[in-house]
Each structure stands twice: as C-alpha cells, then as structure tokens.
Amino acid sequence: MRPIIIANWKMNLGYRDSLKLAEDLVRAIPEAELYKKDVVVCPSASSLLIVAEMFKKHHIVMGAQDVFWREQGAFTGCESPKFLWEAGCRLAIIGHSERRQNLQETDAMVNQKIKAALVAGLAPILCVGETYEERAAGKTDNVIMGQTIKALSGIQLLANEQLVVAYEPVWVIGSGRPIEPEEAEHASRIIYQTLLDLFPLTIVQNNIRIVYGGSIDGSTVSDFTGLEYFGGFLVGGASLHAEEFASIIKQTE
Numbered sequence: 001m002r003p004i005i006i007a008n009w010k011m012n013l014g015y016r017d018s019l020k021l022a023e024d025l026v027r028a029i030p031e032a033e034l035y036k037k038d039v040v041v042c043p044s045a046s047s048l049l050i051v052a053e054m055f056k057k058h059h060i061v062m063g064a065q066d067v068f069w070r071e072q073g074a075f076t077g078c079e080s081p082k083f084l085w086e087a088g089c090r091l092a093i094i095g096h097s098e099r100r101q102n103l104q105e106t107d108a109m110v111n112q113k114i115k116a117a118l119v120a121g122l123a124p125i126l127c128v129g130e131t132y133e134e135r136a137a138g139k140t141d142n143v144i145m146g147q148t149i150k151a152l153s154g155i156q157l158l159a160n161e162q163l164v165v166a167y168e169p170v171w172v173i174g175s176g177r178p179i180e181p182e183e184a185e186h187a188s189r190i191i192y193q194t195l196l197d198l199f200p201l202t203i204v205q206n207n208i209r210i211v212y213g214g215s216i217d218g219s220t221v222s223d224f225t226g227l228e229y230f231g232g233f234l235v236g237g238a239s240l241h242a243e244e245f246a247s248i249i250k251q252t253e
C-alpha cells in the first residue's frame with residue numbers, strides 16, 4: 001500500500017498561521033511525492049475551510065482531529081462527521097491519547113466515533129498506545145491489543161473503506177525522543193496480529209495501514225522507515241514546520 005504521512009497540528013495554530021503553514025507546505029512538498037504517498041494534514045476545526053481552500057488544487061488531503069458519533073442534532077460543541085466531510089475532510093483522528101487523557105474518552109466512545117466516521121465516508125485514524133506506567137508494569141501488549149479490539153468491535157470494513165491504526169506510545173509523544181525502533185516494531189506486530197483476528201487477510205493487507213507516531217522528525221524518521229508492519233507516520237510537533245515535514249515525507253518509503 002502507499003505510505004501515509006499524517007500531520008497533526010493539534011491546537012497549535014490559529015486561522016492565519018494555519019493558512020501560512022498550508023501555503024508553505026504546498027511550496028515545500030514536491031507534487032511528485034504526492035503521486036506516490038498519501039499526505040494528510042489535520043488542522044484545528046476553526047481552520048478547516050481556509051486550509052481546504054488552499055489544498056484544493058493540490059494533492060494534500062485534509063483530515064479532522066476528532067469527530068462526534070452522531071450525524072446531526074443538539075450536541076453543542078461537537079463536530080459532525082458528515083459536516084467534516086462537507087468541509088473537505090477525508091480522514092479523522094480518533095482516540096488520540098490527549099483526548100483520552102484530557103477529556104476522558106473511553107474505548108466505547110472511540111468505537112462509536114469510528115463507526116460514525118465510516119458511515120460519513122471518513123477514514124478513521126485510530127490511535128492506540130500505552131502510558132509510561134502501563135509500560136513499566138509490563139502491560140504494553142495487553143493495552144494496545146485491548147484498545148484495538150474495543151475500538152474496532154462490531155466493525156466490518158468494506159472493500160472501499162480505509163483504516164489507519166497509529167501506534168503512539170503516550171510517554172514519548174512530544175518528548176523529543178521516539179522509542180527504540182525494535183520496540184515500535186514489536187508493537188506493530190501485535191497490532192497486525194490483532195487486526196488479523198478481526199478482519200479478513202485481504203482487508204488487513206489492502207485497506208489498513210499501521211503507522212508510528214511519537215516524536216518523529218526529519219532526523220529520526222529513517223530509523224523507522226524499514227520496519228515491517230509500518231506504512232507511515234503520524235507527526236505532531238515536527239509537522240508545524242513545512243521543511244521538516246517535507247523532509248519526513250521525502251524519507252518515507
């Protein structure tokens with residue numbers, strides 16, 4: 001499958017800075033890269049429309065940082081997957097650890113969000129990963145297996161639907177240092193095996209990509225590009241700099 005490189009701008013940029021970075025990205029990423037790789041940018045909700053306008057004539061795809069599980073109604077402050085699609089989003093990050101921690105998002109909520117995203121035509125980017133305490137207690141494998149199973153319970157992917165599972169060890173996000181590539185590879189194997197228990201082999205091979213996220217930048221990405229089950233990256237801090245993000249894209253095979 002084509003590699004996928006996802007920028008998660010988090011809550012870092014307002015409207016003007018988002019527009020500026022979107023412009024810089026269009027200049028920094030050669031068109032030829034976009035024919036071979038899927039490049040996704042997830043801005044804040046308040047900047048989606050302006051960024052969508054900027055990417056209209058380019059092959060950079062836009063994603064949302066979250067979705068709600070209902071399509072429409074009295075849900076103040078929530079973002080409808082259907083409306084996010086209308087705003088130009090084609091993917092949505094779901095279950096990011098910052099939402100699990102700050103907003104007490106549960107696996108059950110993540111599951112509902114994934115279902116709703118798929119109905120709206122958005123490809124979910126499911127985030128899973130262990131905290132430092134869970135890792136120290138030797139629970140990493142169980143945590144990522146459990147999160148993956150609960151998030152995807154009752155979901156059947158159709159041949160035209162895509163899913164991304166991002167392995168993001170919570171303790172390295174924003175730390176400036178990724179984990180050892182061998183540890184990441186072990187986690188990706190666990191996720192791959194879990195996916196094989198949930199979906200037919202052809203779906204796992206053709207419709208699902210596993211990516212790594214957690215302090216990836218232009219100087220560390222090459223340590224992770226050859227790993228067996230990874231097909232790309234979810235990038236936070238380093239995606240806020242156009243040249244740095246372009247360098248990550250260039251090095252991703």
Ligand code: PGA
Binds near residue numbers: 173215216237
């Ligand atoms: P980071 O963030 O690259 O800044 O560690 C990754 C993420 O949280 O998706």
